[in-house]
Amino acid sequence: MASTSSLPALDASRLSISLTETPFPIPTGKTTTKAHTDHLLIVSWTSTQGWSAPQIVPYRPLSLPPTASVLHYATSCYEGTKLYRGYDGKLRVFRLLDNCRRMKDSATRASMPAPDPNELSKLVKELCRVEGPRWLPSETSKGKFLYIRPTIIGIDADLALHVAKEVLLYVVLVTWPENANSPTAIGDKETLPGFKLWASPEDSVRAWPGGTGNHKVSANYGPALKAHSEAEKNGFDQVLWLHGTDRMVTEAGGSNFFVIWKTKDGVLELVTAPLDSGLILPGITRRSILELARTRFNITSKWELDGRTVLATAVNVEEKDFMIVDLIEASEDGRLLAVFVAGTANFVRPVTEINVHSHSIHIDYDAIPHAALLRKWLADMMYGIEESQWTEVIND
Numbered sequence: 062m063a064s065t066s067s068l069p070a071l072d073a074s075r076l077s078i079s080l081t082e083t084p085f086p087i088p089t090g091k092t093t094t095k096a097h098t099d100h101l102l103i104v105s106w107t108s109t110q111g112w113s114a115p116q117i118v119p120y121r122p123l124s125l126p127p128t129a130s131v132l133h134y135a136t137s138c139y140e141g142t143k144l145y146r147g148y149d150g151k152l153r154v155f156r157l158l159d160n161c162r163r164m165k166d167s168a169t170r171a172s173m174p175a176p177d178p179n180e181l182s183k184l185v186k187e188l189c190r191v192e193g194p195r196w197l198p199s200e201t202s203k204g205k206f207l208y209i210r211p212t213i214i215g216i217d218a219d220l221a222l223h224v225a226k227e228v229l230l231y232v233v234l235v236t237w238p239e240n241a242n243s244p245t246a247i248g249d250k251e252t253l254p255g256f257k258l259w260a261s262p263e264d265s266v267r268a269w270p271g272g273t274g275n276h277k278v279s280a281n282y283g284p285a286l287k288a289h290s291e292a293e294k295n296g297f298d299q300v301l302w303l304h305g306t307d308r309m310v311t312e313a314g315g316s317n318f319f320v321i322w323k324t325k326d327g328v329l330e331l332v333t334a335p336l337d338s339g340l341i342l343p344g345i346t347r348r349s350i351l352e353l354a355r356t357r358f359n360i361t362s363k364w365e366l367d368g369r370t371v372l373a374t375a376v377n378v379e380e381k382d383f384m385i386v387d388l389i390e391a392s393e394d395g396r397l398l399a400v401f402v403a404g405t406a407n408f409v410r411p412v413t414e415i416n417v418h419s420h421s422i423h424i425d426y427d428a429i430p431h432a433a434l435l436r437k438w439l440a441d442m443m444y445g446i447e448e449s450q451w452t453e454v455i456n457d
């Protein structure tokens with residue numbers, strides 16, 4: 062590894078594009094499945110050759126040896142973000158460079174070569190530019206999006222347990238069934254039903270100090286499915302991961318977790334778990350919500366929401382540890398005003414019930430407007446209704 066610095070770095074200017082001659086049918090009407098688009102962005106890396114020239118090629122399956130490192134040792138990490146077709150007909154990405162920076166951190170944690178975030182961002186935007194016109198036509202796709210999934214996998218075939226000497230980085234775009242996860246879903250109980258969360262069982266943890274919970278490495282996700290399927294079997298949507306014997310609240314499924322409550326001293330507070338424990342995935346939606354809440358909820362103000370004027374009381378924004386008993390107590394005292402989860406996949410979603418070992422906490426859907434406002438502000442930026450430094454237009 063000593064000489065890697067002299068090897069070719071990831072370089073978007075070396076991109077070649079080979080367009081398909083047999084485009085895939087575009088799903089029409091209401092579909093329930095995800096479909097990939099026509100092309101794939103792919104780059105390889107080896108410890109002796111560095112990064113290859115990136116390619117956008119017609120979509121194709123990967124061919125891997127059955128002994129490939131990723132299939133045995135989970136040498137893999139990924140990202141998730143979205144490409145939005147605005148109401149003004151323009152394509153936008155939201156804080157894409159932050160995703161690319163996180164990809165670099167995840168790759169480093171999984172002992173894989175870290176792609177330069179700026180170059181990766183340029184390459185993702187090129188793929189979006191290629192797929193935009195056909196998969197999100199500007200006239201007919203306003204308010205729609207594609208999901209962007211960059212992935213890095215180790216492909217060494219020697220079955221030895223060592224740091225990957227060969228990797229593939231690839232990016233696919235997929236269509237997403239239109240449902241309540243769309244940022245444009247109108248925020249009422251029918252179209253945007255609240256999530257029901259199932260507290261993780263005591264014998265199951267998602268992340269631990271010194272582990273990988275704060276990185277998007279693939280090894281975090283498969284093992285969490287056992288608790289997730291238990292939640293689903295019981296009629297719940299996601300697992301709320303509690304940590305340690307004091308049952309600290311961390312995050313929910315693939316989303317960060319937020320509470321708005323009144324403290325015992327009567328202060329209105331928006332709380333989410335802090336990042337310093339290393340247990341929490343540093344969500345870009347999470348960061349955006351904290352930044353918006355700190356600047357817009359610092360004083361009590363009136364806002365427009367779905368054609369009416371609402372009053373949002375000022376809130377203190379806190380990143381701090383809290384326990385599930387704090388939630389139960391706040392609920393019993395009538396101080397628990399709103400709970401929601403936030404992440405790219407589920408966007409901003411109210412939580413209406415939390416089951417903690419057969420005890421249920423119920424939360425009012427719309428006692429206060431804060432979560433609905435945060436949701437609207439972010440969606441307005443993504444779809445070009447509000448100009449924002451967090452979005453970037455892609456000319457397709």
Ligand SMILES: *Cc1c(COP(=O)(O)O)cnc(C)c1O
Nearest residue numbers: 315316317342344345346404405
């Ligand atoms: C991806 C992810 C999130 C959300 O991150 P965003 O950048 O907001 O999409 C939250 N928690 C976990 C565990 C995740 O994997």
